[in-house]
Amino acid sequence: xxxxxxxxxxxxxxxxxxxxxxxxxxxxxxxxxxxxxxxxxxxxxxxxxxxxxxxxxxxxxxxxxxxxxxxxxxxxxxxxxxxxxxxxxxxxxxxxxxxxxxxxxxxxxxxxxxxxxxxxxxxxxxxxxxxxxxxxxxxxxxxxxxxxxxxxxxxxxxxxxxxxxxxxxxxxxxxxxxxxxxxxxxxxxxxxxxxxxxxxxxxxxxxxxxxxxxxxxxxxxxxxxxxxxxxxxxxxxxxxxxxxxxxxxxxxxxxxxxxxxxxxxxxxxxxxxxxxxxxxxxxxxxxxxxxxxxxxxxxxxxxxxxxxxxxxxxxxxxxxxxxxxxxxxxxxxxxxxxxxxxxxxxxxxxxxxxxxxxxxxxxxxxxxxxxxxxxxxxxxxxxxxxxxxxxxxxxxxxxxxxxxxxxxxxxxxxxxxxxxxxxxxxxxxxxxxxxxxxxxxxxxxxxxxxxxxxxxxxxxxxxxxxxxxxxxxxxxxxxxxxxxxxxxxx
Amino acid sequence: xxxxxxxxxxxxxxxxxxxxxxxxxxxxxxxxxxxxxxxxxxxxxxxxxxxxxxxxxxxxxxxxxxxxxxxxxxxxxxxxxxxxxxxxxxxxxxxxxxxxxxxxxxxxxxxxxxxxxxxxxxxxxxxxxxxxxxxxxxxxxxxxxxxxxxxxxxxxxxxxxxxxxxxxxxxxxxxxxxxxxxxxxxxxxxxxxxxxxxxxxxxxxxxxxxxxxxxxxxxxxxxxxxxxxxxxxxxxxxxxxxxxxxxxxxxxxxxxxxxxxxxxxxxxxxxxxxxxxxxxxxxxxxxxxxxxxxxxxxxxxxxxxxxxxxxxxxxxxxxxxxxxxxxxxxxxxxxxxxxx
Ligand SMILES: Nc1ncnc2c1ncn2[C@@H]1O[C@H](COP(=O)(O)OP(=O)(O)O)[C@@H](O)[C@H]1O
Numbered sequence: 159x160x161x162x163x164x165x166x167x168x169x170x171x172x173x174x175x176x177x178x179x180x181x182x183x184x185x186x187x188x189x190x191x192x193x194x195x196x197x198x199x200x201x202x203x204x205x206x207x208x209x210x211x212x213x214x215x216x217x218x219x220x221x222x223x224x225x226x227x228x229x230x231x232x233x234x235x236x237x238x239x240x241x242x243x244x245x246x247x248x249x250x251x252x253x254x255x256x257x258x259x260x261x262x263x264x265x266x267x268x269x270x271x272x273x274x275x276x277x278x279x280x281x282x283x284x285x286x287x288x289x290x291x292x293x294x295x296x297x298x299x300x301x302x303x304x305x306x307x308x309x310x311x312x313x314x315x316x317x318x319x320x321x322x323x324x325x326x327x328x329x330x331x332x333x334x335x336x337x338x339x340x341x342x343x344x345x346x347x348x349x350x351x352x353x354x355x356x357x358x359x360x361x362x363x364x365x366x367x368x369x370x371x372x373x374x375x376x377x378x379x380x381x382x383x384x385x386x387x388x389x390x391x392x393x394x395x396x397x398x399x400x401x402x403x404x405x406x407x408x409x410x411x412x413x414x415x416x417x418x419x420x421x422x423x424x425x426x427x428x429x430x431x432x433x434x435x436x437x438x439x440x441x442x443x444x445x446x447x448x449x450x451x452x453x454x455x456x457x458x459x460x461x462x463x464x465x466x467x468x469x470x471x472x473x474x475x476x477x478x479x480x481x482x483x484x485x486x487x488x489x490x491x492x493x494x495x496x497x498x499x500x501x502x503x504x505x506x507x508x509x510x511x512x513x514x515x516x517x518x519x520x521x522x523x524x525x526x527x528x529x530x531x532x533x534x535x536x537x538x539x540x541x542x543x544x545x546x547x548x549x550x551x552x553x554x555x556x557x558x559x560x561x562x563x564x565x566x567x568x569x570x571x572x573x574x575x576x577x578x579x580x581x582x583x584x585x586x587x588x589x590x591x592x593x594x595x596x597x598x599x600x601x602x603x604x605x606x607x608x609x610x611x612x613x614x615x616x617x618x619x620x621x622x623x624x625x626x627x628x629x630x631x632x633x634x635x636x637x638x639x640x641x642x643x644x645x646x647x648x
Numbered sequence: 649x650x651x652x653x654x655x656x657x658x659x660x661x662x663x664x665x666x667x668x669x670x671x672x673x674x675x676x677x678x679x680x681x682x683x684x685x686x687x688x689x690x691x692x693x694x695x696x697x698x699x700x701x702x703x704x705x706x707x708x709x710x711x712x713x714x715x716x717x718x719x720x721x722x723x724x725x726x727x728x729x730x731x732x733x734x735x736x737x738x739x740x741x742x743x744x745x746x747x748x749x750x751x752x753x754x755x756x757x758x759x760x761x762x763x764x765x766x767x768x769x770x771x772x773x774x775x776x777x778x779x780x781x782x783x784x785x786x787x788x789x790x791x792x793x794x795x796x797x798x799x800x801x802x803x804x805x806x807x808x809x810x811x812x813x814x815x816x817x818x819x820x821x822x823x824x825x826x827x828x829x830x831x832x833x834x835x836x837x838x839x840x841x842x843x844x845x846x847x848x849x850x851x852x853x854x855x856x857x858x859x860x861x862x863x864x865x866x867x868x869x870x871x872x873x874x875x876x877x878x879x880x881x882x883x884x885x886x887x888x889x890x891x892x893x894x895x896x897x898x899x900x901x902x903x904x905x906x907x908x909x910x911x912x913x914x915x916x917x918x919x920x921x922x923x924x925x926x927x928x929x930x931x932x933x934x935x936x937x938x939x940x941x942x943x944x945x946x947x948x949x950x951x952x953x954x955x956x957x958x959x960x961x962x963x964x965x966x967x968x969x970x971x972x973x974x975x976x977x978x979x980x981x982x983x984x985x986x987x988x
Pocket of ligand 1: 169173192193194198200
């Protein structure tokens with residue numbers, strides 16, 4: 159059992175933690191939540207000996223200790239970083255039994271023994287990996303599973319996981335959770351930091367909420383909800399509840415997009431869809447269900463292999479023509495498909511406009527001025543719009559992308575997982591913006607797998623399964639259970 | 649949190665969207681330009697001390713005129729590089745252009761016609777490159793390397809491997825207007841038009857976008873194929889013009905005249921801040937790159953260094969320049985990671 163009692167820590171110019179107490183109990187997953195700058199990193203740095211508290215006490219199994227990184231290691235407190243500590247050139251087996259040379263009863267040792275031992279240890283936590291594969295060939299997710307397996311075999315007492323799911327796919331996250339649960343069964347206390355409150359609810363047993371360096375809440379996870387966590391993290395300023403964001407629908411207008419019998423290879427098998435102005439339609443479905451493909455077809459970025467697409471009454475065509483007609487596309491992978499990371503913010507926010515009118519004069523000074531005005535409307539926080547967009551937070555980058563299409567008065571917006579990796583206040587702002595656009599008569603399509611997001615923005619939800627529309631429900635009725643039932647029915 | 653996905657918000661103490669001082673992009677440009685300008689000035693000073701004739705008006709005019717061909721080509725290549733493209737065939741195109749010019753002049757065709765033919769033919773060849781790159785997705789490096797070989801051979805075949813003299817043709821290139829050689833005036837006009845296009849039209853923003861992230865540009869509606877075709881056509885046209893200017897300067901159509909020129913052009917453009925990865929560079933930078941190349945070759949000869957060392961010195965400067973940009977780039981990205 160590791161306890162931090164009345165811990166405070168100041169940095170020059172910033173008070174990072176004030177009088178915080180937490181306990182990490184063996185065999186339980188403890189979630190630390192709080193917005194950026196709340197003090198989570200500082201707390202885990204103190205718990206792992208990297209930083210010394212200004213005041214307060216750390217107790218391990220009731221004994222007060224003074225922790226250095228070395229002590230922490232000896233006490234088996236491990237911090238699991240995203241892509242570190244594994245020797246990339248070696249095989250999985252070598253990494254699992256790192257530094258030991260297992261011998262059999264005859265005192266022989268050899269690579270096959272190393273591999274057998276590694277296989278045994280991986281099985282203990284339910285990790286399936288090829289023990290002979292070099293670590294360099296593993297995905298980020300697989301490396302994390304490897305790290306977890308290592309932690310258990312080295313008898314970790316406390317395992318600290320900092321945003322482990324930031325770059326994982328949904329199915330990989332499920333796998334990770336399974337392994338974390340096994341690790342917990344081995345009596346390890348797991349500290350879990352995540353911005354994804356639904357993950358916290360799904361995985362954690364206890365939680366602590368930090369705000370401005372103070373502990374503002376905590377307890378058993380079974381006694382709270384994501385809405386409850388949001389309320390504790392931000393007070394009353396930010397809410398992700400449908401009642402506070404959705405603001406009711408309007409009567410949908412003309413048809414913005416009409417899909418009939420759309421096929422796309424084997425990914426889509428005959429989809430009919432009508433999208434009207436003045437409504438937000440959420441398309442929900444896991445990877446492989448065809449939801450992502452539907453988004454690309456709606457925005458002209460992909461052509462159906464069969465079937466017809468009509469955009470505003472005209473046959474759909476290329477991405478460029480769709481963009482010229484005001485069909486916005488905000489891809490899920492902001493960095494690879496959305497932004498020009500090293501170009502200034504103002505250029506990123508004007509890209510759609512520049513693309514539409516290449517044969518006109520351009521002034522960087524005026525473009526920057528326009529961006530300042532547009533950015534204020536969206537609550538964009540940037541010290542200077544002439545800086546590279548790379549330096550912005552995910553939430554601000556997404557606002558730049560939305561601004562890009564508002565500049566050209568896009569009337570149809572297709573957003574693929576619009577708030578992945580975005581802080582909660584920005585999420586709320588983006589949802590509110592989408593609702594405002596919808597009420598102003600835009601047709602909005604959101605591809606989403608996040609229930610909270612769906613609840614906040616949807617007028618109706620279309621659930622995809624295996625390339626066909628599995629069903630449709632009105633946004634008000636879109637509970638997690640209802641969506642799950644629709645998606646799973648076969 | 650130290651994930652790259654959710655970096656902390658920008659320091660709340662700075663007022664949002666404030667505008668202050670020089671634009672960060674401009675500062676970055678200055679970081680590229682300042683060392684180049686310094687090299688040019690330093691070389692000038694050293695050489696003048698050694699041989700005062702270097703800084704004479706006549707010599708500077710000669711220096712500029714001698715590099716006008718290179719200068720014109722660099723404008724086209726910089727446009728391409730910014731758009732993430734590359735054309736290595738320009739060296740051979742200059743040879744072909746020179747040979748065609750000389751033989752047309754010998755056949756008695758009027759200057760205007762000859763120039764027009766070279767420009768149009770160059771633009772069409774460029775358009776071909778653009779079509780192949782945009783629609784067949786052939787990597788520009790391979791495609792234009794092939795083009796380089798094909799046109800080198802064509803130039804030799806057309807001229808039967810020997811220079812075609814045309815002592816009285818295309819003399820306007822060597823003529824002077826108000827004491828400035830026409831070649832230099834043409835170069836200046838090309839710079840002006842190139843800079844207008846890249847920095848003062850939205851077309852230019854599209855070029856940067858294609859070079860910086862083609863997928864993102866495409867999804868934002870940028871006509872990426874047409875942008876590429878335009879870039880290659882402009883570059884081909886400038887290569888045709890450079891061919892005419894080259895023939896005019898030496899008074900002959902030399903089928904080997906452009907050999908190796910493509911590498912000097914790319915080197916000058918990269919010296920000037922353009923990146924082979926695309927999305928980076930400027931016309932002014934490219935021009936400064938040419939000036940550095942010109943100064944190095946010229947001052948070395950004024951300093952009586954054997955011209956076998958030219959390439960060596962240029963190579964060292966190029967490696968140095970690229971290393972400096974690369975390290976500052978790495979530092980910048982690391983800083984961005986750290987501060988969010
Ligand atoms: N090394 C440091 N120097 C100065 N201030 C710091 C340092 N580390 C963190 N802080 C400040 O302490 C506060 C808490 O930060 P942090 O623990 O990183 O929060 P979180 O991990 O929840 O995002 C922030 O205001 C941050 O600016």
